[in-house]
Structure formats: C-alpha cells, structure tokens
Amino acid sequence: MEDDPPVTELAITLDRHLREGTGRGQSLAAGLPELIAALAGASKVLARQVRRAAFSGSLGYSGGTNVTGDSQKKLDIVANQTVLDAVAPTGVVAAVVSEELKVARILSDRPEARFVLCTDPLDGSSNTDIDGAVGTIFGIYPRAASGAVDEARDLQRKGSEQIAAGYVLYGPATVLVYTAGDGVFGFTLDEDRGEFVLTLDRVRCPARGHYYSANLGHLREWHRGIRKYLEYLTERDPATRRPYSLRYVGALVADLHRSLIEGGLYFYPADQGHANGKLRLLYECAPLGFVIEQAGGRASTGTQRILEVRAGSIHQRVPFVIGSAEDVELYESFMRREP
Ligand code: FDP
Numbered sequence: 396m397e398d399d400p401p402v403t404e405l406a407i408t409l410d411r412h413l414r415e416g417t418g419r420g421q422s423l424a425a426g427l428p429e430l431i432a433a434l435a436g437a438s439k440v441l442a443r444q445v446r447r448a449a450f451s452g453s454l455g456y457s458g459g460t461n462v463t464g465d466s467q468k469k470l471d472i473v474a475n476q477t478v479l480d481a482v483a484p485t486g487v488v489a490a491v492v493s494e495e496l497k498v499a500r501i502l503s504d505r506p507e508a509r510f511v512l513c514t515d516p517l518d519g520s521s522n523t524d525i526d527g528a529v530g531t532i533f534g535i536y537p538r539a540a541s542g543a544v545d546e547a548r549d550l551q552r553k554g555s556e557q558i559a560a561g562y563v564l565y566g567p568a569t570v571l572v573y574t575a576g577d578g579v580f581g582f583t584l585d586e587d588r589g590e591f592v593l594t595l596d597r598v599r600c601p602a603r604g605h606y607y608s609a610n611l612g613h614l615r616e617w618h619r620g621i622r623k624y625l626e627y628l629t630e631r632d633p634a635t636r637r638p639y640s641l642r643y644v645g646a647l648v649a650d651l652h653r654s655l656i657e658g659g660l661y662f663y664p665a666d667q668g669h670a671n672g673k674l675r676l677l678y679e680c681a682p683l684g685f686v687i688e689q690a691g692g693r694a695s696t697g698t699q700r701i702l703e704v705r706a707g708s709i710h711q712r713v714p715f716v717i718g719s720a721e722d723v724e725l726y727e728s729f730m731r732r733e734p
Contacts, residue, residue, distance in 0.1 A: 406592070407592065407593035408582075408590045408591060408592055408593070409431075409432070409435055409571065409582045409590070409591035409592075409593070410432060410590070410591075412580065412582070412593060413427075413428035413431055413432055414428060417575070417577045417578055417580070419577060421577050423559075423575050424509075424537075424558055424575075425509070426485070426487035426507065426509050426510065427487075427510075427535070427558065427559055427575060429485045429487055430482060430485055430487050430488065430510060430512070430535060430559075431535075431559065431561075431573060431575075433481045433482045433484075433485045434478070434481065434482065434531075434533055434561075434563075434571075435563075435571055435582075435591055436481050437477050437478045437480070437481035437482070437531070438531055438563040438565075438569065438571060438584075439569075439584065439589065440477050440481070441473075441474055441477050441478075441516075441517075441531060441563070441565065442563075442565050442569040442584060444470065444473055444474070444477065445470065445523070445529060445565050448469075448470055448523065452469075453469045453470050453473055454468075454469065454470070454523060454524050455468065455469060455524060456468055456469070457469045457471070457472055461494060461495050461497075462494075462496070462497040462710055463494065463675065463710050463712070465494075467495065467520075468517070468520040468521075468523050468524075470517055470520060470523045470529075471494075471495055471516065471517050471520050472495065474495075474516035474517035474531065475493055475494075475495035475496065475516045475517075477516070478491075478493070478514055478516045478531070479491060479493075479500060482502075482512060483502050486503065486505070486507055486508060487507060487508060487509055487510055488502050488503070488508055488510050488511070488512050489501070489502060489503055489504060489508040489509070489510065489511055489538055489544050489549070490502060490511050490512070490544045490549065490550065491511075491512045491513075491514065492511065492512070492513040492514070492550055492677055492678060492709045493513075493514050493515070493516060493678065494514070494515045494516070494675060494678055494679075494710075495516060498709075499544070499546065499550055499709060501544050504541075504542060504543050504544060506541055508538070509537060509538055510535050510536065510537060510538065510558070511535070511536040511537075511538060511544075511549055511550060511552070512533060512534075512535055513533070513534040513535075513536070513550075513677040513678040513681070513682065513709075514531065514532060514533045514534075514678050515530075515531065515532040515675065515678045515679050516531055517529055517530075517531065518530040518531065518532050518562075518646055518647050518648050518679065519644070519645060519646020519647060519648060519649065521645060522644070522645055522646050527644065527645065527646065527649075528564060528565060528566040528644055528646050528648070528649035529565050529646050529648070529649075530562050530563055530564045530565060530646055530647070530648025530649065531562060531563040531565075531648075532561075532562045532647075532648060532678055532679055532682050532683065533560060533561055533562070533678075533682060534554070534557050534559075534560040534677065534678060534681050534682035534685065535557060535558050535559040535560060536549075536552050536556055536557055536558065537556070537558050539552075546709070550677075550706070550709050551705060551706040551707065551708065551709065552677070552681075552705065552706060553681075553702065553703060553704065553705045553706075554676075554680070554681030554682075554684050554685055554701055554702035554703075554704065555702040555703060557681065557682065557685050557702075558575065558576065559573060559574065559575040559576070560573065560574060560681070560682035560683070560685040560686055561573030561574060561682065561686060562648045562651070562652075562682065562683065562686070563648075564648050564649055564652050566649060568583050568584065569583070569584035570582065570583050570584070570594070570595075570652070571584070571591050572595065572598075572652070572655070572686060573686075574685060574686050574689040574690075576689065577689075578597040578598075578689060578690075579595070579597065579598045579655075579686055579689045579690040580593060580595060580596060580597065580598070581593075581594055581595025581598055582594060582595075595656075598655060598656065598690050599690055599691050600654065600655050600656075600658065600687060600690040600691050600692035600718070600719055600720070601657065601658030601719055602658070602691070602719055602720055602721050603636075603658055603719050603720075603721040603722055604639075604654060604657055604658025604659030604660065604718065604719045604722060605636040605637075605639050605640060605658070605659060606639060606640050606641075606642045606653065606654070606657065606658070606659030606660075607628055607639045607640075607641060607642075607659055607660055607661075607662075607722075608641070608642050608643045608644070608650035608653070608654070608659070608660070608661040608662075609625075609641075609643065609661065609662050609663065610643065610645075610663065611625075611641070611643075613664075613666035613667075613668075613669075616666035616667045616668075617664050617665075617666060618664060618665070618697070618730060618733070619733040620729040620730035620731070620732060620733035620734075621662070621664050621697070621726070621729065621730065623729050623732075623733055624725070624726050624729035624730075627725075627729070639659065642659075647661065647663075647674065647679060647683070648683075651683050651686075651687070651717060651718075654687075654692070654717065654718035654719065655686070655687065655690055655692065655718075658718070658719040658722070659718050659719060659722060660716060660717065660718030660719060660722040660723055660726065661715075661716070661717050661718055662697075662715065662716040662717075662726060663714065663715050663716075664697060664714045664715075664716070665714045669712065671711075671712040671713060671714065672696075672712050672713050672714035672715055673712060674712060674713065674715045675710055675711065675712055675713075676701075676704060676706050676711045676712065676713045677706050677709055677710075677711070679715075680694065680701050680704075680713055680715045680717075681701060681702065681704075683717055684700075684701035684702050684717065685702060687717050687718065688702065691720060692717070692718055692719055692720055692723070693717070693718070693719070693720040693723035693724065694715070694716070694717040694718075694723065695715075695716055695717075695723060695727060696713050696714045696715065696716075697714050697716055697726065697727055697730045698727065698730060698731075701713070701715065701717070
C-alpha cells in the first residue's frame with residue numbers, strides 16, 4: 396500500500412481556499428476572505444509572540460483587569476492589539492467587540508465596512524505562564540444597517556446571524572478552524588512556508604464521544620440535573636463507553652477542538668461565583684456554537700440553543716455546553732428532568 400502523500404504537498408492553502416471557496420461552488424461574501432486572511436495573519440504573529448513570551452518579558456500579569464473582572468495577562472493586551480492592527484487596514488470591519496475592550500472599538504462607518512468582529516484575542520490566558528495551550532476566537536456578523544454603528548442594533552446580536560466564525564489553537568502546532576456556513580475547515584500552520592495548509596476538510600464532530608471537560612471544582616454548586624449527569628458519566632457501562640474520561644485543559648479552544656475531532660463535550664454551567672456561567676456569549680460561545688453546529692454537533696445554555704440567545708450587552712455571560720450532539724442532548728435532558 397502506498398503511503399499517503401505529506402499534507403503539505405497537497406498545497407491547499409488557506410489563501411487558496413478563501414479565494415476559491417469551499418468546493419461546492421459557494422464563494423465567500425465580499426470582504427470576508429480579506430478579513431479571515433487578516434485574522435490568520437494576526438494568528439501567525441500571535442503564535443510567535445506566545446512562543447517567545449519568556450524571552451520578550453511578556454509572561455505574567457499586566458496588573459490590570461478587563462471589563463469582565465478577569466486579571467489581564469500581558470499577552471492578553473498584546474493579542475488584542477495584534478488583532479486590531481491586523482483587521483483595521485482591511486477596511487471591511489465597522490466595529491470590534493473584544494474581551495479586552497470595555498466598549499466596542501469603532502473602526503469605520505464607510506459602506507465597505509460591512510462586518511462586526513467579536514473576538515477573544517487570547518482565550519485561556521491563565522495557561523500562558525505554564526506553556527499550556529491558548530487560542531483566539533472570532534465571530535463575524537454582517538452590519539445590521541449602514542451608517543453609524545449602533546450598539547443595540549449592530550453589536551447585541553444572536554449567534555445565528557453570524558456569517559463566519561472560527562478559532563485558532565496555539566498548541567504544539569497552530570491550527571486555524573473556520574466556517575462560513577458551508578462546513579468546517581481546519582488549517583495547520585506550516586512554519587517553514589509561513590502558510591496555513593488544509594488538514595481538516597469538512598470536519599464532522601462524532602455523534603457521541605467518551606471524554607468530558609469541565610471544572611469539577613464547582614461541582615457541588617451546579618444545577619441538580621448536571622450533578623446527576625456527572626454521576627451518569629462516571630458510572631461503569633461498557634456498552635455506552637462509560638465512565639467517560641475527564642480531559643480539562645482550561646482553555647476553551649483546546650477542549651473544544653478535542654471534542655470537535657474526537658467527540659465528547661465541554662460544559663461551564665452556572666455556579667455560585669458565576670451566576671450566569673463564566674463564558675462570554677458574543678466572543679466565546681456564539682462563534683464556537685456556529686462551528687460545532689456546522690460540524691454536526693450541538694451547543695446550548697443547557698436549556699436554549701446558543702445561537703438563538705440574543706446578547707443583552709456586549710460582554711454578557713451564559714451557561715454553556717458544547718460538543719457531540721448526543722452528549723449535549725443528554726446533558727440537556729438531565730437538566731429538564733431535575734428542575
Ligand atoms: P481563561 O479564564 O483562562 O481565559 O475564557 C475563559 C476561560 O479561560 C476558558 O478558556 C476556560 O475553559 C475557562 O475560562 C477556565 O475557567 P476555570 O479556570 O474557572 O476552569
């Protein structure tokens with residue numbers, strides 16, 4: 396049997412993919428290839444900054460907190476600026492909502508500035524000092540109307556209105572995953588060529604997995620149904636591959652990427668310290684919800700499809716469960732059974 400050719404020789408780069416579309420004759424909306432290419436450019440810079448942080452004095456805390464009260468890492472600030480610097484020159488972004496910006500950054504009200512970008516520039520930043528995986532998340536919305544950006548109309552959106560979304564995982568390799576509503580594609584950064592190369596073509600999330608990711612430190616404070624669900628996951632039943640194995644990186648992007656490829660689920664429900672959950676709707680949950688649904692998976696608050704939740708404010712938090720469709724459905728059914 397002949398060996399598969401090395402992936403890099405297939406040479407489907409992200410740039411080519413963005414130019415030529417997803418292979419079903421669907422081309423991307425005007426301006427979208429430029430914006431995704433700019434985000435990919437930012438991620439190449441960021442991958443290097445993360446790798447070199449110990450040499451450049453960029454590890455540790457900045458001394459400040461972001462608007463949602465999290466202590467900011469120096470790399471959070473670097474990452475936010477890197478993303479802004481990359482997307483502003485494209486001219487296609489009207490406003491940026493970022494975890495690291497108290498209010499949205501308005502970039503342009505010109506007609507060609509067709510999009511609103513919601514981003515967590517450095518997800519999982521508590522991992523930066525221990526050389527753990529981190530990520531970047533992005534969700535892209537079309538402007539709701541032309542003219543001056545209006546917060547309620549343009550920024551407080553429902554995830555189902557996204558035109559594209561994705562994430563970058565900075566792990567042993569840098570991987571960019573995106574959807575523009577016609578499947579999910581993943582590209583691995585070939586450091587030698589400086590190019591993202593297609594390595595996950597129309598990835599599908601397995602219907603069921605055998606891993607779960609959650610911060611069990613909050614277990615006693617969870618909704619009764621979720622505690623029951625955890626009991627179910629940890630019972631022995633070889634027919635359903637239980638007990639599920641626990642895997643928790645502590646960076647949503649990394650835990651979600653595993654669930655996307657291998658199946659299973661991630662959840663961060665409400666607890667005493669996080670009455671509405673910890674994760675942010677616009678720049679964490681909605682983009683990843685769009686990706687997972689496009690791959691056949693499921694994402695919700697536990698009671699409502701995440702893409703149907705309209706943001707009441709740009710930094711709104713929500714309880715979150717995401718992953719394999721059957722696993723997430725079961726989680727939801729345990730919540731229903733135990734009000
Ligand atoms: P972090 O605070 O390090 O940015 O985005 C929030 C997030 O990380 C997720 O990436 C991660 O899954 C979760 O919070 C970890 O929270 P806990 O430390 O409370 O488990």
